[in-house]
Amino acid sequence: MNCKGVLNELSEYLDGNLEPALIEELRRHLECCDDCRVVVDTTRKTIEIYCNTEPMPLPQGIRERLERTLAKKLKRPS
């Protein structure tokens, strides 16, 4: 596998959906190509960081306004 091949398989590899034979080939390339190794590694971290973020608390007032809007609806039998 060459650098272009790594790029094509990158997402499937990081998502754990790549066939074992291709994983083997990809890893062999990473052993001898620092560029690809760093890109694979930092892309994996990018995904992990986003996956692991908890949603922030809602900005001031939003929950109150939401509850008010819903309360109007909830009171009315539909």
Added chain:
Amino acid sequence: MPAHLENEVTLIAAARAGNGEAFTTLVNQYDRNIYRVALNITGKQEDAEDVLQEAFLKAYTNLDSFRGNSRFYTWLVRIAVNEALMKLRKGRRDRSVSLDEPIATDDGESMPREIEDWGDSPEQSYAKTELQAILNGAMESLEPQFRTVVVLRDVENLSTEETAELLGLSVPAVKTRLLRGRLKLRERLNKYFKRG
């Protein structure tokens, strides 16, 4: 079934039967997530708040159509994403960006050249709010075609198939956008996270 999901089934049943308090409990459980989806897709606080309200109103009205064969959260996310996409499309009608616009093929794309690694937990060098600002800024800077796909796949953890269905794209199109989007995000985070 985990306790919180069992509890959720009970809450949904009660809400369906007209128990407003049960519905409010469900809302409070997910409003932060739904707001995040909305904000990530629309990129604007006012739009995100509208989407949040519309999504929960719609969810309440259509509670009977929730079949329980998917997670309630996934069902809510779908409603919110549809609302957010409508906003996004409306806001962009006379601009050139369209969500379903085909993106240029990959033929010219090559592996980015990168020699600087990030270290083990690069995000830990930032305080929580600072990190959040960096992550949001990077996400916002992506074009909507990429942002919507990355948000659904990597932030909300929907499957490729669910993402494709929601956005009205083919599975290969989702995969292409996901790869591009992830690489762009990586590139934008690089200056914050690289070592040294």
